[in-house]
Amino acid sequence: MPHYTAPTRDMQFLLHEVLNVTGSDIPGYDELEPDVTSAVLEEAGRLAGEVLAPLNPVGDAEGCHFENGVVRAPKGFQNAYDEMRAGGWMGLDADPAYGGQGMPYLLGTAVGEMFVSANMAFNMYQGLTHGAYSTIHAHGSEAQKATYLPKMVSGEWSGTMNLTEPQCGTDLGLIRTKAEPQDDGSYRITGQKIWISAGEHDLSENIIHLVLAKIPGGPEGTKGISLFIVPKFLVTEDGAPGARNAVQCGGLEHKMGIHGNATCVMHYDGATGYLVGEAHTGLKAMFTMMNEARIGVGVQGYALGEVAYQNARAFAQDRLQGRAATGTANPDGPADPIIVHPDVRRNLMHQKSFVEGARAFTFWGAEMIDRAMRAEDAEAEAMISLLTPVIKGFLTDKGFETTVLAQQTYGGSGYVKEWGAEQFVRDARIAMIYEGTNGIQSLDLVGRKLPSRGGQAIMAFFELVKTFIKENEGHEALKAGFLDPLKAASKDLQAAGTYFMQHGMKNPNAALAGSYDFMHLFGHVCLGLMWARQAKAAYAALANGTGDAAFYEGKLVTGRYYMARQLPATALHLARIESGDETVMALEAEAF
Template identity: 55%
Template sequence: MPTYRAPLRDHRFVLNDVLNIQQYSDLPGFSEASPDIVDAILEESGKFAENVLHPLNRIGDTQGCHLKDGEVTVPEGFKEAYDQMTENGWTGLSFDPEYGGQGLPHVLNLASSEMVTSTNMAFGMYPGLTAGAAQALYHGGSNEQKALYLPKMISGEWSGTMNLTEPHCGTDLGLLRTKAVPQGDGSYKITGQKIWISAGEHPMSQNIIHLVLARVEGAPDGVKGISLFVVPKFIPDENGAPGVRNALQCGGLEEKMGIHGNATCVMNYDGATGWLVGEENKGLKIMFIMMNEARLGVGLQGYALAETAYQYSLAFAKDRIQGRALTGPKEPNQAADPIIVHPDVRRMLMDQKVFVEAARAFTFWIGVQADLEHVASDEAVRDKASDYMALLTPIVKAYLTGKGYDSVSAGLQVHGGSGFTEEWGLSQLLRDARITLIYEGTNGVQALDLVGRKLAMRGMRPYTTFMAELDGYIAEHASDEAMKPFIDGLAGVKEKLKSATDWMVEKGLENFDNAGAGSHDYLHLFGLTCFAYMWARMAKASLIKLAEGSQDPHYSAKIKTATYFVERWLPEADAHLNKIRAGATSMMALEVEAF
């Protein structure tokens, strides 16, 4: 049975050496995150993931969820693990203490969530969806709604969902038909069907709070007429306890490729009682708070599963003997050498290692931006963090999931035929990972969002600010000889991104198909640039420690991995730039009938 060990050493390296989160100790949340508190959170999260969730991962995959008479059962052990998670306070790690949270930085919640996802993605989706729903209510709900729902959702007593997709519409929410009829007492009757609702029905929490997009009678067509409603499974009574059952039910469970342990439901609303969140016809703006939260979480899923795949494939490569090294036997006392001696196996393992470590650093860096956006005392710092969150969320979601899936697939390839069987765990990881490229906005939609909206927003301020940060970092370390390969690599890919952006601005406006045709490669070029920045920062942090006399092999390994990234990953930038410049002509030339 494959094993998982929480990568605590790398978590500490990113949080302390690269991001130096203690520099923010005068800010709310960070002031409570002393080094000993951070260490305790990482250690206990790791133990819970390793000892409780990882053993349930295969069980969740094989048993799945089942529906009978409108009630859903979850895999064996899930309810007990959920109870343990809530009792230990993991669901409220970074929430506002006013509503029962611990108020710690969001970046620490990301570290904990990574370990949960790495060991049991399907389980992690239950509290993950609740966190997103709670954030939407926190930012968009009334004081009464927040007082009623948030304490119980943050504690995990109640869970939450997001209900967007309908049978006839997914990305194009302007087509939704679910209707809301005002009742004159402040409530609405919600009628319609939603599909693909993760954690839509289950027995693990006392109540399930659904956030449902619907259209009030007489509302404008399209997305301008969408409102958001809170629709609880059990309507809270006068004491705030679950009361009468609402007129909603799970009408079916999806038979899915992966994430079998999560209940993906068809939800039927038959005149269910709901209450407006925010203003009528303004629901999509509030729901996007939850969707952006979810997109960051999905990006995390992409690399968290890749971490597990890397651990599995590394252990296999060290143990599996096959053939001899090209330069002569490395284990002459054995019948063959372990496959890790073979260059092509090393290539796959190094690609996995490069990806996971850069993705973790990038995600945690984004997590710090999310914190600074809300708690920084300097308005300019808050504005920059907000710009970065807007600009880079599509990259976190799409680049990390696309490359993450490739990384898991490489892990399966390392296993050879064993990887294609269920017992080694890679098959489940690959099946689970595939959804990350699709839900919360497909990766193609994320690429279009980047080039069509995020790049131009606020007069291109987020983009120019980010590029200026890269220029500043390059200038700061230009004279550091030890940093030369990493700074040269960052400078080179940044210039290619600038060239691609200039082309997009000019040619994309001439013909919108040019922007669409190049959007995938543009997003990947942007992601590669972000990774180059992260690897430069990780290399610098490691060089500082080595110069101080550290003998920790973690730092020398970082330098070698960063070098591999520069030599083996950054050349992809030229291909992305060339494909962007090719435009849409050949892509759109073939008549539909000729396909």
């Protein structure tokens, strides 16, 4: 059976030596003292490793059960859910006004990573609830917040997001679900939604669905979409679940992975719903949940890479096969552990350098969200808006690749269920698809985020990289191993942006044909920047004297690998971008 150990040491390094959270001017960060974050991370890590991880293969093998409209979660999930509730984990970074602990989003992200690594399917129940909570908190009326948020923060009630319908996914302007106004101010919601994660289950006493629908007579397309709260059970005047609403699960999807999460077809048959915000502004409100979900899915990408890497590393250290090319490493055994072989080392270093770079990138993104929300910093909001499709798209692509590399480390054993590696591959695959496929993320990045506000956000990113390099180029070791490769990669990113500006207006396909490569190019530069920042912190710790020299030296070795072996991919992506759209669009549709 696979194992999981929370990477709390690396998280503490990022929080206190790379991000320097206690020295930040973000409100609330001064409370993130090392002993506080250590206590939170260690307890979350214990829960992840001892409670959630053992249920991961159980949920995969058993799946959810559907009978007569009732969905039951896999064995052991209810006890785990109750333990999560009792510990207050579902409200870790929620508003204290509704029972939350008010911790920064950054700390919630770190804890969320652990829960995903341990059991992604289980964590989705509370992850969707958090997104629904955030949407109601941002856009709901005071009465709606008072009614729903305390129970959602406590985990007594859970939440979902209902967007997709059989005829539309990305193009939400095509939705057919309708919302007919009633005399009492409520609406009757009628329609079908598909692929609804955690849409029906028995873990919580009520489920609060957030549903996109159209009010008859409204504008066409996305401008006519409104957002509604549709509870599974209508809420009585004393705040308790009352009569069953006219919403039912019509069936479960049979999926490649995440079997422990109920992915439902939902039928709304004149269900009572309550408008969130103003009519016809639903898509804007739902983007609160969608953007949070996209960051969360980015976490899923590298978090599964982390647990897959941990198990591949352990296998490589134990599996005896062949002898090292430079001489026997295990003279008392019949063969050497496979970790002595250069190609296995390459495989593991690829995994390790990606995961640790991705964690730093995502923590930095979470810090920007805190700055935007807690300090009302418009520049931070613009930057994280630019980077959100990169976090979602790049980290899930590379995260899936990491799980495949981990599976490869096992050889034939990786193809066998009992080792667990193949489940990580199957579970990771969905992250590239849902919350907007990665192709859509790249189109959003190039078509919307890049030119937004005259390109101010991307120019600010270039300036950030340039300033970091300039301020630290006097450090020779940092310059040679990290800053020079970062500078070269950043120039590739700037060249790609220049190509889009020169050709995109005349021929949009020239830019859009290169959007996927641009997303990856941008992602590599972001991880290169993160590795340079980690290296700076590691060099400082070694210079100041430390009792943990092995950790910092390992950081530098891992970072140098990324800069030398992964970051040069920016040149390949640039070459593809500059080839334009001719070869992409040349073949006639009927010739495919």
